[in-house]
Amino acid sequence: xxxxxxxxxxxxxxxxxxxxxxxxxxxxxxxxxxxxxxxxxxxxxxxxxxxxxxxxxxxxxxxxxxxxxxxxxxxxxxxxxxxxxxxxxxxxxxxxxxxxxxxxxxxxxxxxxxxxxxxxxxxxxxxxxxxxxxxxxxxxxxxxxxxxxxxxxxxxxxxxxxxxxxxxxxxxxxxxxxxxxxxxxxxxxxxxxxxxxxxxxxxxxxxxxxxxxxxxxxxxxxxxxxxxxxxxxxxxxxxxxxxxxxxxxxxxxxxxxxxxxxxxxxxx
Amino acid sequence: xxxxxxxxxxxxxxxxxxxxxxxxxxxxxxxxxxxxxxxxxxxxxxxxxxxxxxxxxxxxxxxxxxxxxxxxxxxxxxxxxxxxxxxxxxxxxxxxxxxxxxxxxxxxxxxxxxxxxxxxxxxxxxxxxxxxxxxxxxxxxxxxxxxxxxxxxxxxxxxxxxxxxxxxxxxxxxxxxxxxxxxxxxxxxxxxxxxxxxxxxxxxxxxxxxxxxxxxxxxxxxxxxxxxxxxxxxxxxxxxxxxxxxxxxxxxxxxxxxxxxxxxxxxxxxxxxxxxxxxxxxxxxxxxxxxxxxxxxxxxxxxxxxxxxxxxxxxxxxxxxxxxxxxxxxxxxxxxxxxxxxxxxxxxxxxxxxxxxxxxxxxxxxxxxxxxxxxxxxxxxxxxxxxxxxxxxxxxxxxxxxxxxxxxxxxxxxxxxxxxxxxxxxxxxxxxxxxxxxxxxxxxxxxxxxxxxxxxxxxxxxxxxxxxxx
Numbered sequence: 083x084x085x086x087x088x089x090x091x092x093x094x095x096x097x098x099x100x101x102x103x104x105x106x107x108x109x110x111x112x113x114x115x116x117x118x119x120x121x122x123x124x125x126x127x128x129x130x131x132x133x134x135x136x137x138x139x140x141x142x143x144x145x146x147x148x149x150x151x152x153x154x155x156x157x158x159x160x161x162x163x164x165x166x167x168x169x170x171x172x173x174x175x176x177x178x179x180x181x182x183x184x185x186x187x188x189x190x191x192x193x194x195x196x197x198x199x200x201x202x203x204x205x206x207x208x209x210x211x212x213x214x215x216x217x218x219x220x221x222x223x224x225x226x227x228x229x230x231x232x233x234x235x236x237x238x239x240x241x242x243x244x245x246x247x248x249x250x251x252x253x254x255x256x257x258x259x260x261x262x263x264x265x266x267x268x269x270x271x272x273x274x275x276x277x278x279x280x281x282x283x284x285x286x287x288x289x290x291x292x293x294x295x296x297x298x299x300x301x302x303x304x305x306x307x308x309x310x311x312x313x314x315x316x317x318x319x320x321x322x323x324x325x326x327x328x329x330x331x332x333x334x335x336x337x338x339x340x341x342x343x344x345x346x347x348x349x350x
Numbered sequence: 351x352x353x354x355x356x357x358x359x360x361x362x363x364x365x366x367x368x369x370x371x372x373x374x375x376x377x378x379x380x381x382x383x384x385x386x387x388x389x390x391x392x393x394x395x396x397x398x399x400x401x402x403x404x405x406x407x408x409x410x411x412x413x414x415x416x417x418x419x420x421x422x423x424x425x426x427x428x429x430x431x432x433x434x435x436x437x438x439x440x441x442x443x444x445x446x447x448x449x450x451x452x453x454x455x456x457x458x459x460x461x462x463x464x465x466x467x468x469x470x471x472x473x474x475x476x477x478x479x480x481x482x483x484x485x486x487x488x489x490x491x492x493x494x495x496x497x498x499x500x501x502x503x504x505x506x507x508x509x510x511x512x513x514x515x516x517x518x519x520x521x522x523x524x525x526x527x528x529x530x531x532x533x534x535x536x537x538x539x540x541x542x543x544x545x546x547x548x549x550x551x552x553x554x555x556x557x558x559x560x561x562x563x564x565x566x567x568x569x570x571x572x573x574x575x576x577x578x579x580x581x582x583x584x585x586x587x588x589x590x591x592x593x594x595x596x597x598x599x600x601x602x603x604x605x606x607x608x609x610x611x612x613x614x615x616x617x618x619x620x621x622x623x624x625x626x627x628x629x630x631x632x633x634x635x636x637x638x639x640x641x642x643x644x645x646x647x648x649x650x651x652x653x654x655x656x657x658x659x660x661x662x663x664x665x666x667x668x669x670x671x672x673x674x675x676x677x678x679x680x681x682x683x684x685x686x687x688x689x690x691x692x693x694x695x696x697x698x699x700x701x702x703x704x705x706x707x708x709x710x711x712x713x714x715x716x717x718x719x720x721x722x723x724x725x726x727x728x729x730x731x732x733x734x735x736x737x738x739x740x741x742x743x744x745x746x747x748x749x750x751x752x753x754x755x756x757x758x759x760x761x762x763x764x765x766x767x768x769x770x771x772x773x774x775x776x777x778x779x780x781x782x783x784x785x786x787x788x789x790x791x792x793x794x795x796x797x798x799x800x801x802x803x804x805x806x807x808x809x810x811x812x813x814x815x816x817x818x819x820x
Contacts, residue, residue, distance in 0.1 A: 147775050151767065171774040172782075180775075187772035191790030197776075200786070204777035237790065254776065 106157035133316035178261030195234035244271030269304035281307030302330035407522035407532035504540025519602035538568030559588035574609035603631030635661030656685035674707030703739035
């Protein structure tokens with residue numbers, strides 16, 4: 083049902099994977115948070131990372147995006163075979179990495195509509211942010227996410243409710259059409275309708291495309307709507323188990339302690 | 351980066367730091383004396399009463415002490431003997447750009463003034479050193495009786511109106527620099543809007559200092575008669591020199607019953623200009639005065655646009671932003687006096703300091719004992735971009751009537767790494783991310799500006815953020 087990560091991430095595809103994280107050791111101010119992570123995501127795949135608070139889930143997301151506070155000590159992160167580690171966050175964004183933040187930041191005075199246009203122009207080129215195609219994609223995506231058009235004149239995340247913030251992250255993902263979407267606790271702060279809406283957005287952006295997604299979550303709720311191809315369980319900065327979507331159900335029923343016990347048992 | 355290139359195209363590199371060969375027709379020797387004051391008046395062929403006002407003001411100036419607030423150590427560095435108090439580069443004020451001397455015309459063309467005039471302005475006056483070199487107003491406004499002249503022409507052609515209001519809002523004895531301005535004033539705008547006339551498109555004045563060690567002392571008087579309205583916009587730039595120049599203006603606004611005056615400024619002097627300006631308006635019954643005041647340039651600015659709410663139901667708004675970079679101190683704010691009942695006021699002040707710059711908000715709001723049911727709203731926000739920079743707030747409120755409703759909010763914030771990371775993850779470089787945050791912070795101000803100014807201000811700020819990341 084599940085395998086240790088060193089077995090689980092063995093290369094099953096012959097072509098270059100979309101995302102390849104290899105033996106990643108990283109930390110902050112000399113404290114190691116991740117000690118040897120391996121994840122490989124293929125085109126069209128959705129993976130999930132589960133784990134308790136403090137296990138290193140958000141750190142993994144931040145490091146793939148290039149957060150300047152973290153130091154990578156060892157290992158590789160490649161997107162379609164290209165090394166990401168030497169790139170600045172905005173360069174990674176242009177390569178196709180997108181991070182839906184757990185705590186999106188407010189920028190008072192910066193209008194949502196203006197910001198979306200500028201971000202699309204920056205990542206996909208000036209032409210992509212102009213004209214009818216852009217407007218139509220924007221309209222369609224907002225409709226899918228149940229966002230009124232008045233949203234566009236509000237300021238970025240300023241005074242947004244928890245649910246609005248998460249929907250706005252997904253809206254950005256739908257417009258930026260990244261190769262790799264990392265969704266950090268996108269389900270927290272959402273009610274069940276919100277989760278369903280967001281899941282629809284994720285499915286339509288990834289399934290049947292060349293893109294991939296990495297969903298980070300504590301709970302299995304969102305995974306009921308976005309069936310991940312693989313689930314990785316992170317404990318103390320290490321992936322201790324990788325399995326299919328049934329792993330989420332088992333974790334939900336039995337908790338992380340059960341898993342830790344089980345692994346210990348397996349080691350003996 | 352595209353924005354930067356666009357910005358350079360618009361504003362050049364200080365952005366407006368080049369200078370023309372100084373080609374003056376009249377240049378006074380540096381230094382100030384009663385003779386200099388009388389000579390200025392004589393050259394302008396002024397009526398006797400104006401000469402006398404100038405001389406009185408000069409005497410007051412020599413006795414008056416420097417202000418004891420703002421930045422006293424910077425103020426003490428001003429050497430009044432090194433300043434040139436009058437410099438004329440063109441013998442006439444033209445109403446056709448083709449008649450303006452070529453070099454001066456080129457300057458204003460580089461600043462985009464003739465183009466803006468054609469696109470979106472009701473009238474333009476362009477001042478170069480001490481005198482207006484160009485002036486025009488749309489004919490339909492002339493037909494409605496609107497007067498828009500440079501101040502010297504105003505005094506010549508409408509002496510009775512000027513005499514009635516000159517120094518009535520800002521007496522020469524108000525402060526040392528209002529005394530100096532009254533003594534040596536030259537140029538500025540004179541506007542009279544007749545009863546019930548609404549000037550729909552803004553009129554603009556552009557002030558340019560070109561010469562070294564120059565003192566520019568323009569004097570502006572705007573009278574809006576009953577039920578009329580006008581929007582006046584001013585911009586200013588100067589070349590970058592290693593020695594300092596002095597800009598000390600006085601602006602007087604008279605808003606008669608039911609009228610509306612909006613006065614917008616984007617001040618972008620080079621970092622060697624002292625900008626010590628007195629701006630004040632009187633609002634009569636149900637009149638409205640708004641100051642929209644942006645301070646981006648200069649070495650030291652001390653400026654507190656004021657409104658005296660004299661008539662019942664009158665309203666004042668002061669919306670200001672200040673950007674203080676390396677070596678700059680923006681000491682700006684607002685003053686509002688509620689003298690009548692049911693008067694309302696709103697102050698919104700935003701300041702950004704960076705690279706060791708210093709921004710101060712200095713505000714005073716008073717409510718007199720007789721003024722019932724006044725409403726006051728004051729919001730001051732400061733954004734500090736690094737640890738070397740500084741921001742201070744000096745608010746004063748004197749409320750002598752218990753029915754007044756006062757709200758005061760102040761905040762100081764820093765740009766957080768998380769905010770920058772969020773924006774960078776959306777494809778924006780660190781500098782672009784900072785510019786997005788800074789322009790967002792200024793947005794409540796820029797949305798009040800005519801669109802063309804708002805765009806230019808955003809580009810200017812994007813330029814200021816360039817090379818700022820270590």
